[in-house]
Amino acid sequence: MNYLVSKTKRFISLFFLLALIVSCKDYSSLDIKPVESGSADFSSYVSVGNSLTAGFQSNALYESAQKYSYPNLLAHQLRAKDFEQPLISDPGIGSPGRIELTNLENSTTRYNTNQGQPINTGIGHPYNNLGVPGIKVDAYQNAPSNNPFYPLIVNNGNPQSPLSNIQAAVQELQPTFVTFWLGNNDILDYVTSGGLRAFTNPVDFQNQYVSAIAQIHGLESSPKILVLNIPSVASIPFATAAGPQLQNQIANNDQVPGIVVQKTFYQANQAIGASENKDYAGLIGKEDLDNTSKALILLTGRDYLPYIGVSANPQAPSYNQQAVAAILNYWRGYIVNAGYASEQEVANYSQQDIENALTQITIGQYQQTFGATQAAQFAANYPGFDFNQPFGLSGQNPFPNQFVLGENEISITNTVTGIYNQVIASQGDIQFDVNNFFNQIVSNDQYTDLNSGITLKPAIGSLFSLDGIHPTNRAYAVIANKLIEKINASTNSNIQKVNLSNIPEGIPVASEVAVN
Amino acid sequence: MRRFIATICLVFLYSTVTFASGFSIYEASVRANAMLGAFSAYARHVSTIYYNPAGLAGLDGIRISGGATIIAPRTSFRNLSALAPLGQKTNLKKQNFWVPNAYASYQINANLTAGVGVYSPFGLGTEWPSDWVGRGASIKADIKTLFVTPAVGYKLPDWGIGTIKIGAGLRMAVFGKVKLKRAVQSFTPEGTFTLNGDLDKTAFGFNAGILYQPIKDVTLGFTYRSKVKTKYSGDAEFVNLPVGFPNTAKGSAEITLPSSYVVALNVKPIKGLTTELDYVWWGWSSYDKLAINFDQTIPALGGNKIVNERNYKDSWQLRFGAEYSELGIKGLTIRGGIAYDKNPIRDRYVDPTLPDADRWLFSGGLSYNLTDYLAVDVAYIFIRTKQREVTNTTAGGIDGVYNTYANLPSFGLTMKL
Numbered sequence: 001m002n003y004l005v006s007k008t009k010r011f012i013s014l015f016f017l018l019a020l021i022v023s024c025k026d027y028s029s030l031d032i033k034p035v036e037s038g039s040a041d042f043s044s045y046v047s048v049g050n051s052l053t054a055g056f057q058s059n060a061l062y063e064s065a066q067k068y069s070y071p072n073l074l075a076h077q078l079r080a081k082d083f084e085q086p087l088i089s090d091p092g093i094g095s096p097g098r099i100e101l102t103n104l105e106n107s108t109t110r111y112n113t114n115q116g117q118p119i120n121t122g123i124g125h126p127y128n129n130l131g132v133p134g135i136k137v138d139a140y141q142n143a144p145s146n147n148p149f150y151p152l153i154v155n156n157g158n159p160q161s162p163l164s165n166i167q168a169a170v171q172e173l174q175p176t177f178v179t180f181w182l183g184n185n186d187i188l189d190y191v192t193s194g195g196l197r198a199f200t201n202p203v204d205f206q207n208q209y210v211s212a213i214a215q216i217h218g219l220e221s222s223p224k225i226l227v228l229n230i231p232s233v234a235s236i237p238f239a240t241a242a243g244p245q246l247q248n249q250i251a252n253n254d255q256v257p258g259i260v261v262q263k264t265f266y267q268a269n270q271a272i273g274a275s276e277n278k279d280y281a282g283l284i285g286k287e288d289l290d291n292t293s294k295a296l297i298l299l300t301g302r303d304y305l306p307y308i309g310v311s312a313n314p315q316a317p318s319y320n321q322q323a324v325a326a327i328l329n330y331w332r333g334y335i336v337n338a339g340y341a342s343e344q345e346v347a348n349y350s351q352q353d354i355e356n357a358l359t360q361i362t363i364g365q366y367q368q369t370f371g372a373t374q375a376a377q378f379a380a381n382y383p384g385f386d387f388n389q390p391f392g393l394s395g396q397n398p399f400p401n402q403f404v405l406g407e408n409e410i411s412i413t414n415t416v417t418g419i420y421n422q423v424i425a426s427q428g429d430i431q432f433d434v435n436n437f438f439n440q441i442v443s444n445d446q447y448t449d450l451n452s453g454i455t456l457k458p459a460i461g462s463l464f465s466l467d468g469i470h471p472t473n474r475a476y477a478v479i480a481n482k483l484i485e486k487i488n489a490s491t492n493s494n495i496q497k498v499n500l501s502n503i504p505e506g507i508p509v510a511s512e513v514a515v516n
Numbered sequence: 517m518r519r520f521i522a523t524i525c526l527v528f529l530y531s532t533v534t535f536a537s538g539f540s541i542y543e544a545s546v547r548a549n550a551m552l553g554a555f556s557a558y559a560r561h562v563s564t565i566y567y568n569p570a571g572l573a574g575l576d577g578i579r580i581s582g583g584a585t586i587i588a589p590r591t592s593f594r595n596l597s598a599l600a601p602l603g604q605k606t607n608l609k610k611q612n613f614w615v616p617n618a619y620a621s622y623q624i625n626a627n628l629t630a631g632v633g634v635y636s637p638f639g640l641g642t643e644w645p646s647d648w649v650g651r652g653a654s655i656k657a658d659i660k661t662l663f664v665t666p667a668v669g670y671k672l673p674d675w676g677i678g679t680i681k682i683g684a685g686l687r688m689a690v691f692g693k694v695k696l697k698r699a700v701q702s703f704t705p706e707g708t709f710t711l712n713g714d715l716d717k718t719a720f721g722f723n724a725g726i727l728y729q730p731i732k733d734v735t736l737g738f739t740y741r742s743k744v745k746t747k748y749s750g751d752a753e754f755v756n757l758p759v760g761f762p763n764t765a766k767g768s769a770e771i772t773l774p775s776s777y778v779v780a781l782n783v784k785p786i787k788g789l790t791t792e793l794d795y796v797w798w799g800w801s802s803y804d805k806l807a808i809n810f811d812q813t814i815p816a817l818g819g820n821k822i823v824n825e826r827n828y829k830d831s832w833q834l835r836f837g838a839e840y841s842e843l844g845i846k847g848l849t850i851r852g853g854i855a856y857d858k859n860p861i862r863d864r865y866v867d868p869t870l871p872d873a874d875r876w877l878f879s880g881g882l883s884y885n886l887t888d889y890l891a892v893d894v895a896y897i898f899i900r901t902k903q904r905e906v907t908n909t910t911a912g913g914i915d916g917v918y919n920t921y922a923n924l925p926s927f928g929l930t931m932k933l
Contacts, residue, residue, distance in 0.1 A: 064704045064705075065704070067599075073598050076598045076602065077598065079602065090705070101703075101759050101760075102759065103759065104759050104760035104815045104816060105815050451908055452910070452911075454911075477598070496907075498598045499597065499598070499907065499908055499909065499915050501909060501910050501911045501912075501913065502597040502598065502599060502909065502913070502914055502915055503598065503599075504652055504701030504702060504706070505701070505702045505703070506701060506702070506703065506704045506706075507702065507703050507704065508703070508704045509703045509704070509705075509757075509758060509759040509760070510758065510759065511705060511756075511758065
């Protein structure tokens with residue numbers, strides 16, 4: 001009996017001992033597998049770039065999108081130390097504001113014109129994410145005078161202690177690893193203005209780009225540089241979404257052959273892909289509205305598409321007072337931008353005054369391109385503007401050039417982007433061909449992430465945020481993962497990819513209840 | 517007597533349940549708890565209605581037992597996702613759950629005994645801080661069930677090959693609640709989704725068992741419990757989601773509670789000592805998805821349902837328990853147990869509604885006969901799960917490392933009249 005009792009006691013003791021061992025095992029320290037960084041050192045990471053690097057989305061820079069900027073995601077996976085971003089509180093800073101969804105079924109949006117404030121200030125050193133929305137390559141060394149983001153981002157961790165340029169910030173940070181993605185705006189400005197604003201001269205581009213990379217290479221910290229090239233800006237929804245929409249709108253209307261668009265005059269210039277154009281306007285046939293090498297209707301022109309066919313003649317059946325006011329107002333702005341008259345002067349212009357001004361401006365543009373002699377000939381045959389003609393269906397009342405990239409401008413965009421990308425291909429230690437990657441997505445019309453099985457489309461709300469230009473949270477995560485692939489392959493590292501299923505979509509919505 | 521039962525009923529109404537492999541709860545009796553549920557060939561306690569209804573056969577007189585298990589799970593999560601600093605720790609909110617049980621049996625004749633049991637075989641309860649990194653996966657999940665099982669056990673005539681008892685019961689899910697809450701991060705600013713559902717109507721299943729005693733001191737047991745399809749309906753709320761969602765909708769969810777079977781071996785090697793080893797199999801693969809259906813099309817969902825892939829796989833548990841009554845103190849019986857519990861959730865599908873993992877369980881307990889008719893039962897279970905690291909989780913999950921332990925004290929009374 002006693003034997004049994006002692007045996008039982010021993011059994012119980014053994015049992016409690018076992019329980020104790022299992023229960024007391026120290027789980028408090030987390031064994032995170034270290035990153036094998038191969039031939040690279042990721043301890044201090046700095047990203048240089050524009051809005052795409054800043055984490056800009058839906059026309060604004062705001063904290064809840066900045067969290068998913070590709071540099072922030074990459075820094076997390078690289079285990080880079082204290083990667084600081086110049087965070088702006090929601091709804092962020094944008095002009096005129098963040099685009100927010102007001103109705104999902106109709107895809108209607110609005111601008112939230114409230115502006116956010118810098119919140120991650122006082123860190124005592126420059127930000128690691130030096131993505132500045134809107135900047136061109138030149139801004140690496142020369143601060144642009146009219147960029148509201150530059151002083152907020154390029155400083156000593158506080159807008160009150162500015163730095164002269166991005167180069168100075170990089171110099172101070174002495175990174176061991178740099179991603180460099182500039183050049184998009186050097187051509188994007190041309191695209192978003194329908195070819196009205198200039199692109200950066202390719203020779204200047206080369207000088208500025210090479211000089212920036214050389215400065216980074218020369219740092220004492222001798223960082224590895226990953227450069228990203230420029231995706232075809234003519235393939236983004238900003239340029240491709242509205243054309244098919246218009247095609248649908250006029251598909252069954254036999255009276256409307258397409259859209260007549262104001263055109264820019266060009267002298268032939270093979271180096272930049274330009275053909276000669278002496279036409280002041282031209283028809284884009286409805287069959288070409290979804291042909292991305294013929295014509296691209298920009299998202300900025302979407303509001304004017306319903307006005308096609310409207311005449312300013314009150315007697316005409318297609319007269320529409322509101323539409324005419326909007327069209328005349330547009331051209332008033334155009335006249336001011338052309339430097340022909342001041343805003344106050346234009347405000348008092350009659351319809352006739354506007355037509356005369358536009359006729360003069362067009363002749364002036366012709367003269368600038370082809371010289372005075374030819375311009376006189378042109379002027380003799382040019383019928384000028386007449387808003388009584390149907391809007392967008394007549395060379396005398398054309399759809400504004402600013403909202404359309406024509407065949408010539410598409411060719412120029414692609415040629416210049418190609419030249420820029422040749423420059424980029426010769427720079428940096430690791431290259432990621434975003435252009436090729438993005439073209440693949442466009443031609444497959446989708447991207448499937450093999451880890452999560454998530455499929456994203458090159459459309460607004462999926463890969464593209466509401467502005468049709470900038471990626472969404474998940475698209476930024478895709479970029480981070482592609483960079484990780486490149487880094488792993490070229491430095492023999494084993495950095496883990498971001499799990500796309502954990503990344504929320506985060507599409508901005510208008511916070512008050514939308515009226516349907 | 518009547519009063520005692522009335523009080524128990526109140527406890528049932530307020531009870532919440534949680535925590536076991538998958539969301540099964542095997543703690544259906546205080547005595548069984550002390551032996552970690554290695555009880556399906558034990559057959560000397562009225563809670564056999566749950567563990568093996570064949571055990572009813574031969575239970576004499578009137579037997580009544582009631583008790584409650586307190587389940588106090590503690591879970592920590594450390595972040596491995598890209599959404600927050602690496603290793604950032606979040607603790608599950610501390611909650612303690614009461615899981616009650618009650619059984620009664622009445623011997624009709626020498627070979628036939630009938631009984632009824634009330635217990636809570638499935639449930640879970642997890643709540644995380646509303647601003648935590650995994651809020652898009654879960655903020656709160658609560659599933660409660662209450663089953664009533666009338667059962668009979670019958671001792672077959674002696675054919676000279678040993679004693680054979682058979683039994684069967686009707687498993688009726690009479691009460692159930694589901695509450696789910698999580699952040700909706702598809703939009704900025706983010707909102708929350710809540711579903712409060714009640715069991716639509718009583719759902720039915722059955723259990724059946726057999727006990728075979730080829731020789732004195734050795735008993736083999738087998739129990740089968742069928743799956744039970746339950747449906748919960750109630751109100752869905754969408755807060756701070758002005759675009760793409762209605763403010764409220766009616767929602768419903770179907771959850772199939774899995775079938776299970778037990779193979780048990782009970783041996784009494786020496787006087788006063790009972791040992792038992794049970795193998796429990798769970799058909800969790802029936803739980804392949806959690807779908808919530810709404811009464812209207814919800815634009816943001818592009819339809820009228822939310823589907824969460826679960827893809828559980830079948831799992832098993834090995835449970836060992838022992839009991840010893842010859843301690844020299846009259847009326848005292850001590851018990852202990854150890855068990856290993858294989859979890860049914862694939863790594864990719866682990867989510868914070870149920871941060872499950874393989875686990876070890878340890879138990880101890882005792883009964884003391886206060887009188888010839890009344891005994892008190894106490895038991896204590898300690899559960900430690902293996903640290904579980906989940907990466908590449910699917911939508912609705914969050915990459916990270918879970919650590920869980922739980923204390924489960926239980927108290928009860930057993931009466932023999």
